[in-house]
Amino acid sequence: MDGSRSTLIQHLWRLRSDLSRPQQDISVAAQLASRDASLFGSAAEILLHAVGLVAQRLHFLTWQIEMQAWLQKSSAEYDGSPNFNLDTAYGTRREVVELLLRRMERSGVERPAVLELGVYEGELAFHLLRAFPNMSYVGVDAYFNDEFAPGSPQNQLFELVHQHVAKRMEDYQDRAILLKLSSEEALKIVPKGAFDLIFIDADHRYQHVKHDLEHWSEKVRPQGILAGHDFSPEWPGPVQAVFELRKSKPVNLGMSSVFYWYVGVDDD
Ligand SMILES: C[S@@+](CC[C@H](N)C(=O)[O-])C[C@H]1O[C@@H](n2cnc3c(N)ncnc32)[C@H](O)[C@@H]1O
Secondary structure, X not given: OOHHXXXXXXXXXXXXXXXXXXXXXXXXXXXXXXXXHHHHHHHHHHHHHHHHHHHHHHHHHHHHHHHHHHHHHHHHHOOOOOEEEEOOOOOOHHHHHXXXXXXXXXXXXXXXXXXXXXXXXXXXXXXXXXXXXOOEEEEEOOOOOOOOOOOOHHHHHHHHHHHHHHHHHHHHOOOEEEEOOOHHHHHHHOOOOOEEEEEEOOOOOHHHHHHHHHHHHHHEEEEEEEEEOOOOOOOHHHHHHHHHHOOOOEEEEEOOOEEEEEOOOOOO
């Protein structure tokens, strides 16, 4: 049996055991409601929770099946492939990155240091800053697109977004900083091994993603996490870069197109 088929069977086994709980809950809700009409509200609450869980597990399974099919097809197109592992983390990119940091917290990292390359409106940044009161954060974003002239409407919009995010960042000024720099400029001033987790989500063109993954890796401390976004069929740049850089090495894939590996562990 090939690897991906046996992994799929493992996931189906897990799904079956995960679904036994909502199955029991639905039966309890039905009995409550039929025996005592005044408990209808509690029954509805249990039912909603159970239905939510079933929907989540099915969504997760669909994602896993889709990913396995796509990875198999992509691996055939490249000359070799990373050793992919589909992470159990469920949710949006914010939730998946949060979970990676929660795991780190559980392993004893009390004050995680995070750098995000590509901040834009700070959706991920502000989510993490709220979720981790002990986290320190460095955001790097050029807020400038060199395909457009300085002063063009596109770059004016970038400037407005930058001002807005910089203002919001002031609420966290004791532990967060926003650097309006290009990746290349920031690489010159950020020390090596300084971060527990670096999230790469800037220029999605192949050469740029490859460059960023190669050069930001040394800024992660040993056994820290180098992660990135948009490992998906819609974004060929990150996909090609990851396939080429991580041939025969582990790459973890989370939902919502998050990818990551442990620096200096998985690399060996
Ligand atoms: C997809 S958005 C980032 C979204 C953000 N990570 C989040 O999760 O909310 C990409 C950002 O990368 C920035 N960017 C693109 N190329 C860059 C480069 N070479 N250096 C620094 N920032 C860059 C853009 O200005 C843009 O704001």
